[in-house]
Amino acid sequence: MARYNFKNPAVKRLMKEAQELREPTDQYFAQPLDDNLFEWHFTIRGPDDTDFSGGYYHGRIVLPPEYPMKPPSIIMLTPNGRFELHKKICLSISGYHPESWQPSWSIRTAILAIIGFLPTKGEGAIGAIDYTPEERKVLARKSQTWSCPSCGLIKQKLKARGDGSLPKSEKQLQDEELARQISFSNPKPQTKESPKSDTPVSDSTQEQTTENTGLRQRNVSTPPSDPQPVVSQPPQAQQINTPRRRAPEDTTPMMLIIILSVVLAVLLLRRLDRAYDLRSNIGDMF
Template sequence: YINKIELNRLMKEAAELRDPTEHYHAQPLEDNLFEWHFSVRGPPDSDFDGGVYHGRIILPPEYPMKPPSIILLTPNGRFEVGKKICLSISGHHPETWQPSWSIRTALIAIIGFMPTKGEGAIGSLDYTPEERRALAKKSQDFCCETCGCSMRSALLDLTPNSNPSAEDHKAKELAQQINFKSSLSRQAIETGGGENNPSTLTQGDSSTSASEETDKAQAEQAEASTATGEEAFRTPTTSTSSGHPLSPRQRRAQQHSQQGQREPAASRAAFTPAHQPQDESHTGSAILIIVLTLALAALIFRRIYLAHEYKFDYDL
């Protein structure tokens, strides 16, 4: 089911991308409006220069509120063939997607991402420059069996006097924002300490994860301060002597060690005044036992006395 707003958005984007440009082209399949096939030219002055690469864009029913999935079909040495790639504009990262982005934005962003490092992201490859150049030459011979598009005629020929359109300028600005977010993520990984392994993080991670980690660390610090009293506020737990911020794991270890140092003193302070009330209670119990014993003995002697007196009166 497609509502009217989504249908108008898809039809508008299809009309805008109907004519191929020198750098990209995309159109939906005739029988499926949610599957688009695209072709992009490799960025100049890179290992992909001279290559033309083909792929699929799978749109979710909630598009443009949710991001598309991107799959490359042409071997390129940067993205795996036939596998959904992990970028901040793809379905792997719905938290970074913006409805203002479009398929044109995604195409320009793919071109911009190609010269970057894979860093172990899902669907990413790190081939050597020689292998990528060889694949760029072979990409011209690729022909899609589904849409029948040939890479030799998919895009317009490059000309030195070609000027990008206003839509291209706008899409390029949005794509630069995507690249900027990705660079912020890599910078946070490099300066965030040894706990995070860059090879396990994706390119599309934005600074949102860093801010969440900071909020979590602040919450943990507040809880530790409440549990350990006023001394926790006077003890620096957020940085080392060299000025670098501590990781959450190191911060928790430091807090546990400080708590361990306070607990013996607190236990000794709590144990010392407890001796006197305990001794007094023992003394009072002993006195009470003696009094009760004497009272019981007096009752026994009185009982015996009364029994003998009654017997004496009876004999008389």
């Protein structure tokens, strides 16, 4: 195995889990690759009383450097009729839904959850397929001879049923209990929430007639509160806000000045004319 910093939280956690999972069970087995602690291969037995009964299924678990704070990615390698091959599958325990992942979960919890997800419907989730029961049963029989290039014949990775198994450890029981609490319905794709309208919905009493049953459903809500009276603005305030109109300019003084100027000019000209006539008469006398 490659050299790692054993003070790293992810490395410490994975080394501990590898030690806990070193012994196979009749249901599952998982171990990291020899040269990569962050990639594990697992083998699971198909659950009884399902289309996968009698089958053996192999896959990869790729863990992020932030494990266990972030979830692993899960890839199936054995044809099974429920999950696509060589593609990351969308489950509530996988990297597609980090919001539902819990750091208390482990690789064992994820493997037990995969077993629980096998009989569920794909419902269009990423990496999910829905083969017919007959096709899945055929694949289950074929899986008994399937081999992994890295791990060999996967059927030999699990203990045979009826073999003396060691008593379950407290950690194993705890992981199985956590796996039972996982919801095995496929998570819906995340969608952006439409912004909520700030406009209040008026409360009213609605009656809806059901066509098929003829029953009426009443939706009685709190009566609307009395509307508050609208306070009109006082006339004085309205006058203050209204811009004043400019009064028309008075042109009477200007007209009087012009008229007086014309009269004075006429009088001045008449006096000049008389003075000129007077000079002319005096000249004729001499």
